[in-house]
Amino acid sequence: MKQRIASLILFIFGVLTPxxxxxxxxxxxxxxxGYVQPQTSMPSARLEFLAYLDVAVLVLALSIVSWMVLKKRxxxxxxxxxxxxxxxxxFYREGCVCSIGSIQNxxxxxxxxxxxxxxxxxxxxxIPLIYTLFFGRTFCAAVCPFGxxxxxxxxxxxxxxxxxxxxxxxxxxxxxxxxxxxxxTGTDFIICRYDPFVGxxxxxxxxxxxVFAGILxxxxxxxxxxxxxxxxxxxxxxxxxxxxxxxxxxITPSNCIQCxxxxxxxxxxxIDIPVQSKDPESKxxxxxxxxxxxxxxxxxxxxxxxxxxxxxEPLAGIHSKVKLAKQVLNPPKDxxxxxxxxxxxxxxxxxxxxxxYQEALLVLNKYKxxxxxxxxxxxLVFSLLIAGRMLKKYNPxxxxxxxxxxxxxxxxxxxxIKPGS
Amino acid sequence: MQNRRKFIQTAxxxxxxxxxxxxxxxxxFRPVKGQFCGLDFNCERCDKSQSCSLxxxxxxxxxxxxxxxxxxxxxxxxxxECVMTLSAVKCxxxxxxxGYCDLCGGYLKPDTKTISTAxxxxxxxxxxxxxxxxxxxxFEYEIVEALCIGCGKCVKGxxxxxxxxxxxxxxHDRCVNCNQCSIARNCPAGAFSRVPASQPYLLKxxxxxxxxxxxxx
Ligand code: SF4
Ligand code: SF4
Ligand code: SF4
Ligand code: SF4
Numbered sequence: 153m154k155q156r157i158a159s160l161i162l163f164i165f166g167v168l169t170p171x172x173x174x175x176x177x178x179x180x181x182x183x184x185x186g187y188v189q190p191q192t193s194m195p196s197a198r199l200e201f202l203a204y205l206d207v208a209v210l211v212l213a214l215s216i217v218s219w220m221v222l223k224k225r226x227x228x229x230x231x232x233x234x235x236x237x238x239x240x241x242x243f244y245r246e247g248c249v250c251s252i253g254s255i256q257n258x259x260x261x262x263x264x265x266x267x268x269x270x271x272x273x274x275x276x277x278x279i280p281l282i283y284t285l286f287f288g289r290t291f292c293a294a295v296c297p298f299g300x301x302x303x304x305x306x307x308x309x310x311x312x313x314x315x316x317x318x319x320x321x322x323x324x325x326x327x328x329x330x331x332x333x334x335x336x337t338g339t340d341f342i343i344c345r346y347d348p349f350v351g352x353x354x355x356x357x358x359x360x361x362x363v364f365a366g367i368l369x370x371x372x373x374x375x376x377x378x379x380x381x382x383x384x385x386x387x388x389x390x391x392x393x394x395x396x397x398x399x400x401x402x403i404t405p406s407n408c409i410q411c412x413x414x415x416x417x418x419x420x421x422x423i424d425i426p427v428q429s430k431d432p433e434s435k436x437x438x439x440x441x442x443x444x445x446x447x448x449x450x451x452x453x454x455x456x457x458x459x460x461x462x463x464x465e466p467l468a469g470i471h472s473k474v475k476l477a478k479q480v481l482n483p484p485k486d487x488x489x490x491x492x493x494x495x496x497x498x499x500x501x502x503x504x505x506x507x508x509y510q511e512a513l514l515v516l517n518k519y520k521x522x523x524x525x526x527x528x529x530x531x532l533v534f535s536l537l538i539a540g541r542m543l544k545k546y547n548p549x550x551x552x553x554x555x556x557x558x559x560x561x562x563x564x565x566x567x568x569i570k571p572g573s
Numbered sequence: 574m575q576n577r578r579k580f581i582q583t584a585x586x587x588x589x590x591x592x593x594x595x596x597x598x599x600x601x602f603r604p605v606k607g608q609f610c611g612l613d614f615n616c617e618r619c620d621k622s623q624s625c626s627l628x629x630x631x632x633x634x635x636x637x638x639x640x641x642x643x644x645x646x647x648x649x650x651x652x653x654e655c656v657m658t659l660s661a662v663k664c665x666x667x668x669x670x671x672g673y674c675d676l677c678g679g680y681l682k683p684d685t686k687t688i689s690t691a692x693x694x695x696x697x698x699x700x701x702x703x704x705x706x707x708x709x710x711x712f713e714y715e716i717v718e719a720l721c722i723g724c725g726k727c728v729k730g731x732x733x734x735x736x737x738x739x740x741x742x743x744x745h746d747r748c749v750n751c752n753q754c755s756i757a758r759n760c761p762a763g764a765f766s767r768v769p770a771s772q773p774y775l776l777k778x779x780x781x782x783x784x785x786x787x788x789x790x
Contacts (some may be wrong), residue, residue, distance in 0.1 A: 176736055178672030189668045190715070195746035197637045223710045246749050253752045258600065265606040267767070268633045273752075278597050285586055285593075341753035354659045354749065396585040472763070491650045493648040497762035500646060 174388060203272035203298065206245060210279060211296065213237055217294045218287040219399045220561075225571060227561040235292035242297030242353045251276045251296065251387040253343050255328070256335035263336040280386075283476040284372045284393040292380060292558040299351050299380055299558065305369050306376035309419030317421055318537060320382040324531045328385035329526045331469060337518050339471045376419035377485040380558065391555040400554050403563045405571035408549035414566040415550065423563060427547045438543075452531035460527025461520065468519040477512030480505055585592050610680040622681065635642075636767040639775050642740035644764035647725035651741055654756040655723070661748035662723035664701075664716045670738035670778035673711035678734025679727035680704060680714055694724050694774065738778065768784055 213233060220229035241250065249257070254277035261269035280291035292299045331343045344350075348365040351357020357365065374379050380387055395399070403414050403423070414423065468474050476494055483490040498508065552563065615629045635663040638732075640651075640662060682696050695702070701720035716739075723741060731739040743754075757765035768775075 176670065176672075177734075178736055180675055181673045181711045183708060183711065187707050187711075187713075190713075192665060192667050192776065192779060194665075194742075194776075195744060197745035197748070197770050197773050198750065199626070200635045200770055203635055247750060251754045257752065258596075261600050265603075268605040268634050269600050270636060271601065274597060274633070276601055278593055281593055285589055331595070340758055344751065344753040345758070350656075354656060356656070373636075393589060396582050396589060398586060493646065493650070493761035496648075497644075497646045499646070500790065501762070568622070 154344050157561050159540065180314060197441045200528050203270065206241075207272050207275045209240060210276065211454070213295045214280065214283045214291060217559075218290045221290055221293060222287060222399055225401075225405065225561065225564050226296050227565055230294045230475050230561045237295050238297050238300040238304075241295070242301065242349070246350070246354045247275050248344075248350070249276055250298075251280050251291070252298070252384060253341065253347070253450070255385055255389075256331055256341045256343055259335040260338060264338055271478040281389065281393050284390050284397060286398045288397045288554065288559045289390050289394045289557065290559045293560050294389070295351070296380075299377065300350070301349055302369070302372045302377040302379060303560065304389045305372045307373050309376040310374050311416065312375060312420070316382075318541070321535065322537070323382050324385055324388045325530060327383055328388045331385055331523050333467070333519075333526050334470075336517065336521060337468075337471065339343055339468075348379065352558070377558070381420060381556075386448035394557070395555045397554060401552065401557070401559045401561065401564070403550055403552060404567045404569050405564075406569055408551075409569065410549070411568060412550070413568060414563045418552070418557075418565040419562065420556065420558060420560075422553050422558070424547055424551050427545065428550055441542050445535070448538060449532070449535040452535040453528045454531070456527035456531025456534070457524045458527065460525070462524035463527075464519045464523040465516065468516050471512075471515050471519075473508070473511045473515050480508050488500075578784065600688045625783060633769070633771065635770040637745060637750055637773045638743050638748065638757060638765055639768040640743050641742055641764045641766065641775055642728075642742070645725070645728070645741055645764045646680045646762045647659075647729040647741070648761055649724050649726075650652055650759050650761070651756055652722045652724040654759045656751060656755050657747060658747065659747075660723040661744055662755075663718055663721040663744050663747075664723065664725070664739050665744070665774075665776060666714060666716050667738045667740060667741040667776050667778040668713075670736050671714065672738075673707065673713060674735060675710050675712055677712065677714060677731070679731030679739045681730075683730065683734070695754060696730050698722070698724060702727060714739075740776055742774055742776065 213236070217230060217233050220226050220233065249272075254273050256278050257269050257273045260267050261274075280295070281291060294300060331341070334340045334342050335407075346364070348361065348368050351361040352365055368378055375381075410426070415425070419424070469478075472494075476498060479490075479492065479495055480498065483495070552559075601699055608659050652660050655661050680696060680702050681694055696716045699720045701722075702716040703717055705711050725783065728741050729741045731737055754765055
């Protein structure tokens with residue numbers, strides 16, 4: 153009996169909620185004229201196997217580019233493949249899903265056990281990494297549509313100096329850290345949100361996105377590939393994978409004769425100038441430096457983690473559950489302001505307030521750990537950068553920096569030594 | 574010196590390669606939280622492919638965005654937040670639920686005095702609803718998709734005064750399936766979610782062809 157009354161109350165409640173949904177208030181009509189009810193149309197989504205076709209195209213493009221760069225040493229070939237990638241992955245596939253964005257799907261899949269990552273998305277994340285591990289960043293050379301787009305406008309590249317390069321080079325780490333943080337906590341996919349080029353690929357962008365893309369492309373005329381070098385979070389991972397690559401494009405087909413012709417050929421400041429071992433550091437000085445580094449490193453990691461701990465609340469502020477809890481806790485005085493869509497949805501869902509707070513607290517707790525890890529990671533990055541500056545590496549020839557070089561192949565044409573000679 | 578460098582490189586490369594393969598394997602084979610089924614061997618049409626533990630189901634994990642009309646409060650953001658300039662979300666008419674009312678809550682403004690199809694009496698800002706007389710006293714309402722902007726005004730009217738047969742849905746012929754739907758991030762009601770591509774629509778009044786609906790308790 154009690155149960156019955158309860159369900160009756162529930163029923164009445166359900167009818168009276170303002171946004172009652174799908175209630176048969178009026179009976180189904182009975183037609184006498186033989187009218188046939190039309191079917192509700194439900195057009196189907198893109199065919200599933202096409203996603204695997206994309207993966208096949210990705211593998212094919214990567215293989216051809218790697219071959220072009222390493223075996224054929226042909227810049228023209230690389231250029232035409234990059235045009236193909238721009239057309240296919242950019243304008244035809246409209247930029248989704250891309251390897252850069254797939255970082256977020258992977259992070260979400262690792263931390264959210266109810267999210268199953270589609271195999272094709274996983275492939276977009278992993279395959280370029282594996283190719284990079286063997287052949288260098290050939291993905292950046294001509295497969296990534298973002299890279300191809302920026303490469304196209306790099307008319308007057310200017311060197312910007314090692315210092316600025318290093319400082320701006322920190323940005324991608326920050327971006328990577330934040331996007332993993334926000335994806336792993338299920339807050340937002342910020343790489344997609346602030347994706348500058350997807351609006352161009354889809355031929356319709358919001359005004360803000362359009363301005364962002366315009367600024368990037370305009371500055372890209374002088375600072376070649378600004379997104380790739382100073383923002384791209386996937387580039388960070390590729391950079392580290394490329395450092396250990398099995399093979400990598402070289403400027404000269406045989407031996408460098410130090411003619412310096414290629415010195416200024418790289419639009420991306422990615423050529424390492426020779427460091428002669430004229431005054432080899434004494435062992436003592438080196439040991440001293442190493443000790444200093446090993447002291448700095450843990451210090452910076454701890455400092456970073458502490459900063460993360462302090463900042464975790466503002467960082468969590470953009471999570472929808474935290475936002476809602478804040479609104480519920482202290483609504484604005486002005487009733488007009490207080491009546492947001494979020495509040496309306498909350499009221500009509502009939503959720504108790506306590507649950508909202510509970511959920512927000514859970515999110516905050518997650519953020520506490522996650523932002524400490526993020527802070528620690530950034531501390532590590534800083535200290536590694538400092539270490540890299542302190543320890544000079546001996547390097548006799550002009551070589552592309554394996555981490556930063558996009559394997560675009562421009563510098564090859566500047567080398568006077570021709571293959572086979 | 575050269576040799577040692579080579580060795581370190583190879584070691585790191587090996588480590589990274591192993592790491593990458595472990596990550597890939599883990600993400601493919603780790604059990605996914607969710608509902609589990611009593612074995613359905615037609616993975617392609619199974620809406621549990623997301624949480625299925627069979628390896629062959631992994632190939633059917635493609636997802637699309639779905640709008641749950643029971644959560645939607647028709648805030649109007651579907652019309653403005655989609656990356657497509659004419660939103661991919663549109664009103665969908667479930668004829669099977671419709672009362673074919675003369676006084677349609679989704680078609681006419683609530684304060685209209687006379688039932689007339691004059692444009693100023695219509696709820697829809699783009700006149701995307703076509704009204705057709707069928708027989709006394711029934712009228713059919715059809716959504717002209719090319720005109721509908723997905724504002725949800727008619728949906729609100731229909732669920733307030735009618736049968737709730739007008740419902741907003743992501744139309745998958747228009748949706749480009751963004752990695753993160755930009756309406757989803759702005760939806761105040763949390764009505765969007767990723768669902769298996771085999772079950773893209775969620776409409777009250779239309780049976781889905783799988784018996785897997787979570788049991789009502
Ligand atoms: S291939 Fe040469 S020009 Fe191109 S990024 Fe690498 S070093 Fe620079
Ligand atoms: S954004 Fe959400 S609440 Fe607003 S109309 Fe769309 S589905 Fe409904
Ligand atoms: S009222 Fe809005 S949602 Fe309904 S048909 Fe018109 S444009 Fe579409
Ligand atoms: S996934 Fe993209 S195209 Fe589809 S409804 Fe969302 S924003 Fe629009």
